[in-house]
Amino acid sequence: MQIMNRPLGVTLLAILHVLQAIVAFVVGFALVAVGAFLPRFLFRMPRLFRYTGLVEVIGGIVIIVALLYLLLSYGLWSGKAWAWTVSLIFAGLGVILSLIALIVRGGLGAVVGLILDVMIIYYLTRINVKAFFGKAQFSTYASILQPTSLPQPMHASDAPRFCVNCGAPVTADVKFCSHCGSKLA
Numbered sequence: 001m002q003i004m005n006r007p008l009g010v011t012l013l014a015i016l017h018v019l020q021a022i023v024a025f026v027v028g029f030a031l032v033a034v035g036a037f038l039p040r041f042l043f044r045m046p047r048l049f050r051y052t053g054l055v056e057v058i059g060g061i062v063i064i065v066a067l068l069y070l071l072l073s074y075g076l077w078s079g080k081a082w083a084w085t086v087s088l089i090f091a092g093l094g095v096i097l098s099l100i101a102l103i104v105r106g107g108l109g110a111v112v113g114l115i116l117d118v119m120i121i122y123y124l125t126r127i128n129v130k131a132f133f134g135k136a137q138f139s140t141y142a143s144i145l146q147p148t149s150l151p152q153p154m155h156a157s158d159a160p161r162f163c164v165n166c167g168a169p170v171t172a173d174v175k176f177c178s179h180c181g182s183k184l185a
Contacts, residue, residue: 007132007167009123010076013087017073024066031059084124084133091120128167 035056072090075083094117101110123129130136161170161184168179176183 005167006077006079007129008165010079010129010132013120014073014076017069017076021066021069021073024062024069028059028062028066031062032056033059035059079132079134081134084130084135088121088124091117091124095121126166126168128162132167 032055035053035058038055072083072086074080076087094113098110098114098117101107102114127136161172162168163170163177163180163182163184165182166177166180168177170177170184174184
C-alpha cells in the first residue's frame, strides 16, 4: 500500500473544524457561566427562575459539540475513514438545512451555506481524496495513469506525476493541472 500525502483541501477542512470547535467552546462556556449567574438576576421573576438550568444544559451540549468538532478534525488530519464518512454526512445535512432555510426565510447566509456544503461534498468525492481516506483503492487511482497494455520497464521520467495542489494525476508534458489549474513544476 502506498502512503499518500494529505490533500490541501482536507487540511483546510481539518483547520476549519478546529476553528468551529474554538467558537463552540467559547459559546458553550459563556452559556454555562450565564446559566450559573442567571438565578441571581431573576429572583424577582419566579416563572423564569425554574428554567435557568436550561441555559447551562444548552451550554454543556455546545461544549460536547466542540469536542466532536475536535475529534472530527483529528480524523480528517490523520486520514481516518470514519472522518470522511462523518464529514460527508454533515455536508449532506448542511445541504438539506440550507435548502430549508432558503425556502423558509431566504437570505445570503442560506445560499452561502448551500454552496459551501455542495463544494465539500464534491471535494470529498474526488478520487484522490477518497484514496487518502482509504475509500478508493490506490491501484484504482493509479490505473487512471496506466494504459491497459503489457507493463513496460519504467524510467524515472515515465513515473506517474501528481499535482502538488490537488493530487490529481498529470502527464509529463503538461504545464497546468487539468483538474485544478495550478501551474506544475
